[in-house]
Amino acid sequence: MPIKLTTPISEEEIRKLKVGDEVLLSGTIVTARDQAHKLMVEEKPDFIREYLKDSVIYHCGPVVKKNDDGSWSFVAAGPTTSSREEPYQADVICEYQVRGVIGKGGMGPKTAEGLKKCGAVYFHAVGGAGSLIAKRVKKVKTVFKLEEFGTPEAFWVIEVEDFPVVVTMDAHGNSLHKQILEKSEAKAKELMGL
């Protein structure tokens, strides 16, 4: 049975999670990708602080629709590749006390260290499942840097309900991505006769 978690999530709750746990996530989370991460590390802006504390960052560049009343809706919203944020992620997690990151493809050793040190996990969502995940986005609460960064790169503060994810990197230094990489590299060497 999937574990249900709602933001704000305490550090204690997050540290209980293990690689392989399926989670249904609800509550307020924030989308952020390349330009947003660069900004958070280089300029440490305060406008996003209250939304990130004990919450979750979603690596996602959505397709959005502006409704007639001026509000926004998500049309397609799957995860983007997380590895691009590897240089920034650990610093962002510790600076803003973030408890989780949702993305795809997993992240490297620097992030793994940050998850352990500051109490956070990496959640993997199904890449490409844009239409399905958009259905779990109940509300767009606000958006920052829309004009400057464009739709895919803006900070979208959203409310999600039962967003399906799998823990693939936990706060104890375990990474499913590392395990699969090592196994597949060994098999590749065998196939190549190296």
Added chain:
Amino acid sequence: MELKEAVLELIRRAATDLPPDIEKALQEAYEREDEGTPAKSVFKTILENVKLARENSTPICQDTGSLIFYIDFPVGEAEKTYREAIEWAAAEATKRQYLRPNAVDPITGKNSGNNVGKNAPYIHFHQWDKDEVRIRLMLKGGGSENVGIQYKLPDSNLKAGRDLKGVKKVIIDAVVKAQGFGCAPGTIGVGIGGDRVTSYALSKEQFFRKLNERNPNPEIAQLEEELYKELNELGIGPMGFGGKTTVLGVHIDAQHRHPATYYVAISYMCWAYRRKAMTIKNGEVTYAD
């Protein structure tokens, strides 16, 4: 139907409706995986998502990719006609949320907001002597594009020489490096020979082939089959979670090279393999997968 409206419909179909051969391959991959594994749930989610996107006419993936057009047109027609229709259709498709705005000026960092910009959409023009027009469209996501890679043989680390055995080694290496980053299970397009540019171009054009449509050259066809089997033994699986399906297909082609160079370019197409085509003959538009 007007040309621009017809192209808009082509874009809508490409972004929201997966070709049937791809959907079938994903269904078979779902059936192969063991109950209770993350791989099984990934394929289940993917198949639900594909169905939902088609029913609601919403993008399969939020990364609606770069628009790459290949146009074959009769002698005497102007490229400009097609470029104008495509630019209008791309902007309109963005307005209707079939596409996400994906054209960014690399100098200013500014998103054009409508998928139109310098070399965006990208159009390959080809004049032919038929009296019909063929427009093919590929939507290529950024994640899968980032795991594309070009090798220069020989490669001493992989002990890969300038022959098909060497080619095979670098393809295996590329798929291991891609892991789940490009949204596995992927389809692999390979271009052997040519120069740096044309080897990549050839690799990408392979994505217009239907899955399991083999290269007419028997040696290449055999390599495609061997690689399809062996790459699926790597255990990377959907999303890199581990599993039985790492690639849906392998498409390879070769072209003549300079005696001093031996390039192998490898392009990766994510599971959301979006390609559609249309033909215009005597004013009649026909769509195909």
